[in-house]
Amino acid sequence: MAEAVATLAVSVWRGGAEGRFVGYAVPRRANQTVLDVVTYIQQRLDPGLSYRFACRVGMCGSCAMTVNGRPRWTCRTHVARVAGADGRIEIAPLANLPVIKDLACDLSAFFDKWAAARGSFVGTRTRRDDFARVSPAAPQRRAVDAAIECIGCAVCYAACDVVAWNPDYLGPAALNRAWTLVNDERDGAERARLSAVAGDAACHACHSHQSCTEHCPKSLSPTSSIAGLKRRTGLAALTGKI
Amino acid sequence: MSLAARLRGRTHAAYIAFLIHRLSGIGLAVFLPLHFLALGQAIQGPQALDGFLDWSRQPLVKAAEAGLVLLLAAHLTGGLRVLAIEAGSTRAMTRAVISLGLAASLAIALMFLLGVWS
Ligand code: SF4
Ligand code: SF4
Ligand code: FES
Numbered sequence: 001m002a003e004a005v006a007t008l009a010v011s012v013w014r015g016g017a018e019g020r021f022v023g024y025a026v027p028r029r030a031n032q033t034v035l036d037v038v039t040y041i042q043q044r045l046d047p048g049l050s051y052r053f054a055c056r057v058g059m060c061g062s063c064a065m066t067v068n069g070r071p072r073w074t075c076r077t078h079v080a081r082v083a084g085a086d087g088r089i090e091i092a093p094l095a096n097l098p099v100i101k102d103l104a105c106d107l108s109a110f111f112d113k114w115a116a117a118r119g120s121f122v123g124t125r126t127r128r129d130d131f132a133r134v135s136p137a138a139p140q141r142r143a144v145d146a147a148i149e150c151i152g153c154a155v156c157y158a159a160c161d162v163v164a165w166n167p168d169y170l171g172p173a174a175l176n177r178a179w180t181l182v183n184d185e186r187d188g189a190e191r192a193r194l195s196a197v198a199g200d201a202a203c204h205a206c207h208s209h210q211s212c213t214e215h216c217p218k219s220l221s222p223t224s225s226i227a228g229l230k231r232r233t234g235l236a237a238l239t240g241k242i
Numbered sequence: 243m244s245l246a247a248r249l250r251g252r253t254h255a256a257y258i259a260f261l262i263h264r265l266s267g268i269g270l271a272v273f274l275p276l277h278f279l280a281l282g283q284a285i286q287g288p289q290a291l292d293g294f295l296d297w298s299r300q301p302l303v304k305a306a307e308a309g310l311v312l313l314l315a316a317h318l319t320g321g322l323r324v325l326a327i328e329a330g331s332t333r334a335m336t337r338a339v340i341s342l343g344l345a346a347s348l349a350i351a352l353m354f355l356l357g358v359w360s
Binding site: 066068069070071090159161207208209210211213214215221223224227228230231 | 246247248249250251252254256257259260324327328329330332335
């Protein structure tokens with residue numbers, strides 16, 4: 001894309017829940033990411049700016065922010081993709097999470113909900129047992145494959161209106177995680193997990209409006225995973241399993 | 243964040259489909275009492291109902307009815323799409339299916355306007 005202006009006009013959220021946007025002028029460079037812009041501001045213009053990142057290559061999931069109104073992973077979002085010819089970018093913390101300061105949010109609720117959705121594997125074998133043999137072609141294994149690459153960035157959580165409407169809603173990422181475990185044939189906690197995701201503020205609260213799927217930087221489809229949970233919990237309820 | 247920025251994450255086809263489904267539902271819910279009122283006329287005797295039916299043949303009323311048919315069709319196709327998603331269809335999540343549902347709804351409303359069923 002042609003570099004329209006040499007300087008970006010960047011507004012960055014400063015403060016906590018109460019705060020304001022502050023403008024910074026940042027030189028535009030080739031192949032610059034939004035995270036590069038934030039880093040430039042922190043290193044050259046205002047060392048007091050708080051934000052999070054770690055890997056810078058789209059693996060850790062810590063750098064998500066709201067860029068021009070959309071939740072995005074900033075380390076893999078090129079400026080050319082979000083800034084128009086006028087070079088304006090607005091960078092805010094993720095929505096649906098309490099702001100600690102500037103661009104850093106408190107993700108406790110997000111991860112607590114993974115725990116509430118029974119998002120950890122419960123093994124049934126001991127170290128003396130042989131490895132489990134799981135066929136890569138099995139339908140359940142394929143369902144896991146489709147949903148497993150989550151990096152826990154909370155982009156989907158910030159994009160979901162149901163999270164905004166009902167703060168207790170477990171949210172797309174936790175439910176997507178639960179779906180991978182429900183399909184893990186080695187796991188021994190299916191019943192508890194299905195009960196955990198069948199409640200009021202869980203899979204059945206999802207409106208299928210796909211904002212999570214639309215924004216997930218890993219191109220996962222939490223909407224499909226949640227639909228799977230809806231079917232699985234429905235079946236479990238009908239057969240008296242939960 | 244400005245309202246425009248807030249809306250920006252909600253311009254994708256599936257969100258618009260959700261809005262149409264929700265708004266058509268609300269529209270239908272608002273209309274239902276009027277519908278029952280009209281049916282109630284039938285109980286009060288044929289004259290009242292006939293009077294109402296005459297009134298309802300005016301072009302403006304006809305257009306409003308077509309709007310209602312559109313709401314009903316949009317709500318129906320939207321509901322079928324959500325059912326398909328929940329049954330595991332990924333195709334139902336695509337723009338193509340959303341457009342198809344809207345096109346079908348418009349076609350049904352148009353057919354009503356052209357008097358296909360009267
Ligand atoms: S599909 Fe469900 S989880 Fe995803 S954004 Fe919509 S309501 Fe939230
Ligand atoms: S599902 Fe996607 S958007 Fe949500 S936390 Fe995982 S990687 Fe991020
Ligand atoms: S910094 Fe790790 S995903 Fe962006």
